[in-house]
Each structure stands twice: as structure tokens, then as C-alpha cells.
Amino acid sequence: MDYATLLAESRHMLPEIKKLRRSLHRIPEVGNHLPKTRAAVLEALEGLPLEIHLHETTSGIAAVLDGDRPGPTIVLRGDMDGLAMPEDTGLDFASEHAGHMHACGHDLHTSMLIGAARMLSARQPELSGKVLFMFQPGEEGHFGARYMLDEGLLDQVDPSPTRAFAIHVTSLHAAGTVHLKPGPYMAAADKVVVTVHGKGGHASAPWNAVDPIPVAAEIITASEVALTRTVDVFDPAVLTFAQMTAGTAYNVIPATATLAGTTRTVSEERRDRLHAMIEQIVAGISSAHGVTATVEIERGYPVTVNDDAVAAEVTQIAADLLGPDQVVQAPNPIMGAEDWSYVLQRVPGVMVFLGSCPTDLEPGSAPVNHSNLVRFDEDSMAAGIALHAAVALDFLS
Numbered sequence: 517m518d519y520a521t522l523l524a525e526s527r528h529m530l531p532e533i534k535k536l537r538r539s540l541h542r543i544p545e546v547g548n549h550l551p552k553t554r555a556a557v558l559e560a561l562e563g564l565p566l567e568i569h570l571h572e573t574t575s576g577i578a579a580v581l582d583g584d585r586p587g588p589t590i591v592l593r594g595d596m597d598g599l600a601m602p603e604d605t606g607l608d609f610a611s612e613h614a615g616h617m618h619a620c621g622h623d624l625h626t627s628m629l630i631g632a633a634r635m636l637s638a639r640q641p642e643l644s645g646k647v648l649f650m651f652q653p654g655e656e657g658h659f660g661a662r663y664m665l666d667e668g669l670l671d672q673v674d675p676s677p678t679r680a681f682a683i684h685v686t687s688l689h690a691a692g693t694v695h696l697k698p699g700p701y702m703a704a705a706d707k708v709v710v711t712v713h714g715k716g717g718h719a720s721a722p723w724n725a726v727d728p729i730p731v732a733a734e735i736i737t738a739s740e741v742a743l744t745r746t747v748d749v750f751d752p753a754v755l756t757f758a759q760m761t762a763g764t765a766y767n768v769i770p771a772t773a774t775l776a777g778t779t780r781t782v783s784e785e786r787r788d789r790l791h792a793m794i795e796q797i798v799a800g801i802s803s804a805h806g807v808t809a810t811v812e813i814e815r816g817y818p819v820t821v822n823d824d825a826v827a828a829e830v831t832q833i834a835a836d837l838l839g840p841d842q843v844v845q846a847p848n849p850i851m852g853a854e855d856w857s858y859v860l861q862r863v864p865g866v867m868v869f870l871g872s873c874p875t876d877l878e879p880g881s882a883p884v885n886h887s888n889l890v891r892f893d894e895d896s897m898a899a900g901i902a903l904h905a906a907v908a909l910d911f912l913s
Contacts, residue, residue: 517909519837519902522635526901529631533901534894536560537627538609544598544616544623548574548654548663553596553626557651560630564637566649569672576664577651580673581636583643583912589673590911591648591863592904593682593856594629595622595655604888620885621685621872621892626651628683628897632904639905645912648673654855657816661855670862679826680865681907682856683900687882689844689871691893694834694903696868697846698827702820703754703780704787705853709812710735710757710798716771728773729762731805735775736760738797746793753790754780754851780851782819820857823864830866830907837906838899868903872896 536556543552554575561568561579569578575596603610603617611617633649650669654660670676689695712732717725736757747753757777763770779794781787795811802809834843846869856867872892873879883889 522902526898533631540623544618550575575653579649581647584641585644587645589646589677590679591677593650594625595652628900631901635905643912661858680863682867685872687873691896692899693871695844698824700782703851704819705816707814710775712773712809719767725769732773782849817853820854822866
């Protein structure tokens with residue numbers, strides 16, 4: 517494979533891809549229904565030899581490129597949704613949708629995948645098999661990938677995909693570097709809500725009430741201590757109570773106190789055991805204080821697990837394409853979560869992170885993904901486009 521040509525072509529198309537990315541950045545949409553974004557993607561794909569499937573339950577798009585020779589199928593993913601937050605970057609192409617922002621780089625993901633679709637379409641005669649381009653909404657907590665799978669994403673092409681590949685940009689790393697690891701790479705993310713039911717009363721006479729606030733505080737403290745004493749450090753877990761809601765006045769003991777937070781785990785066994793630990797602590801502490809309490813656990817995205825063999829293949833491809841010094845084996849999992857995990861439960865594949873820290877900032881100190889100030893290096897998209905294409909060409913050669 518002529519990696520130098522791939523990289524040169526992706527750099528040549530970069531001005532047009534940047535223009536596309538900026539147009540998407542101006543119109544961030546949140547959730548599973550992204551009409552403006554879908555229309556922009558379809559317009560950008562016009563003229564390519566793709567079979568387009570428009571999903572009905574979401575704004576998802578499945579675009580199939582059929583190579584000239586028979587062979588297997590690979591799925592490449594680009595998520596399209598933004599976040600419900602303001603943008604304060606000051607960019608001249610900043611969000612025009614108040615309260616919405618492309619703060620996680622999905623505008624780059626979509627643009628890179630469109631670039632790869634154009635590059636691979638031009639190589640249709642070289643392909644022995646098919647490419648399924650998955651343009652996905654609702655990654656930011658809305659289960660968009662799962663909805664697309666439930667609607668038959670993998671059945672819309674024959675043969676069904678046996679490889680899967682996705683790229684996520686990050687401002688944590690130097691522009692153009694590729695980061696990945698085999699095995700668990702991103703965490704399962706679950707929501708925990710604990711409600712303590714006490715008895716309200718006057719703050720001057722707590723003995724006439726049953727104050728739920730110190731009970732809730734004890735639950736927080738006990739949970740954090742238990743985490744350090746029951747969780748194997750080689751099978752890590754995170755528990756963060758990020759919200760505590762109680763009371764309406766400074767001199768009134770409330771009847772209830774509510775805690776809300778998140779758990780992050782990188783194995784299903786640890787996930788289940790952590791949930792059980794929380795329930796046990798809440799039951800014990802509430803009983804000791806003579807109150808009742810409920811625990812609600814809303815299971816979110818599962819662990820994102822990179823296939824060992826595919827990770828090794830992609831590591832070599834990225835090194836050949838970009839240079840060995842540009843490819844980094846991540847030492848640890850990332851405790852963020854991804855609904856790409858649902859695809860990897862069905863298809864052997866990987867997710868890699870593409871360093872996109874602006875060159876005028878330092879990796880590690882630049883505003884990070886989900887910040888209202890985050891910016892990304894657009895030139896890094898050339899590496900992403902070429903890597904999408906190289907992975908597909910290697911699998912379908």
C-alpha cells in the first residue's frame with residue numbers, strides 16, 4: 517500500500533474538509549435527531565458511488581461502498597452530535613445555535629469520515645469487499661449507536677461487517693499522534709441516584725425531626741472509603757457523587773436528600789460488584805440512622821473493548837502511515853465512556869484517539885473535550901482521513 521500517496525491526498529483535500537468542518541461546527545445539534553447536520557452530510561456525499569440508507573428512529577445514515585470484487589465488510593464510524601452547552605471560543609465559525617456546541621470534536625469526526633468516503637470511492641476498483649460508513653447521532657448519552665444497531669445497521673450490508681474502526685479526537689495529545697491500546701479502553705458509565713427519606717422539621721430542634729442531610733453525607737464518605745478498600749487497583753473503578761440536593765431554607769430540616777453521581781468501571785464484574793457495594797452501604801447507613809433510602813442505578817454505555825488482534829493491525833498500519841514515533845500505546849484505560857462500545861460487542865474492532873491539540877497550546881494544559889473553550893487542530897484531520905482509508909484498504913486488499 518502506498519501510504520505516502522494516501523497521506524498526500526488527504527492533505528490535498530484538507531482545505532475542502534476544513535470548510536466542511538467549519539460549516540458543521542456552526543450548526544451543532546443535540547441528541548438523536550439532527551436534521552440540519554444530516555442534510556449537510558448527505559449533500560457532502562452527493563456524487564459518490566454509495567448506497568444510502570436513512571435510519572428512521574434517528575438521523576443516522578448508513579452509506580455503503582461496494583468494491584469491484586467480492587470480500588468482507590468493514591464499518592467506519594463518525595458521530596455527528598454536539599453538546600448542550602455554550603461556546604466561548606471566540607472562533608469566527610463558532611456555534612450559531614445558542615446553548616449548543618461541538619465541544620467533543622464530532623464535527624471533525626464527521627468531516628474526516630466524509631473525506632475517507634471520497635478517498636475510498638476513488639479507489640473502488642481496488643476494494644475486495646465493502647465499506648459501511650456509519651454517520652451516527654446521539655453519542656453524547658443518547659444511545660445513538662444502539663438505536664442504529666437495533667434498526668438493523670449491520671444487516672444493511674451483505675456480508676455483515678467483520679471489522680470496525682473509529683477515531684476520536686482529543687486535545688490532550690499532540691496534533692497528529694495516534695493513541696490506542698488493546699483490551700478495555702474506555703469505561704462503562706452508569707448513573708446512580710440515592711434518595712434519603714427522613715422527617716422534616718425546624719432547624720432549631722433537630723431532635724424533633726429526622727435529618728436526611730448527615731445521612732447522605734455519611735453515605736458519600738462511606739462509599740469513597742469502601743471504594744479504596746474493596747476495589748482491586750488492577751480492575752479500577754470510579755464513584756463520584758456530583759450532585760447533592762436537599763432543603764429549601766437555611767432554618768428548615770428537609771424531609772429528603774438526594775445524591776446523584778456516576779460510576780465508571782472497565783469490567784462487567786467490577787461494574788456489578790460496585791453497584792452491589794453502593795446498595796449495601798446505603799441500606800446499612802440508612803438503617804443505622806432510622807431512615808429509609810432508595811438506590812436507582814441507570815446503566816449507561818458498556819465497556820469499550822478493543823480487539824487485541826485488530827489493535828495490533830491498526831498499530832502497524834498507523835506506524836507505517838504516520839511514522840512509528842507518531843503512534844503511542846496508551847498505558848491505561850480512559851474512564852470516559854463511548855457508545856461505540858455497542859458496535860465492538862458485535863464486531864471485532866478498535867477505537868483510537870487522534871491527538872488534535874492546537875499547536876499554539878500545550879497538550880495537557882489546553883482546554884479539554886467538553887470544555888466551552890476547547891479548540892482542535894484542523895490539520896490533524898489529514899492523519900485521520902488517511903488512517904480511515906488505510907485501515908479499510910488493508911482489510912479489503
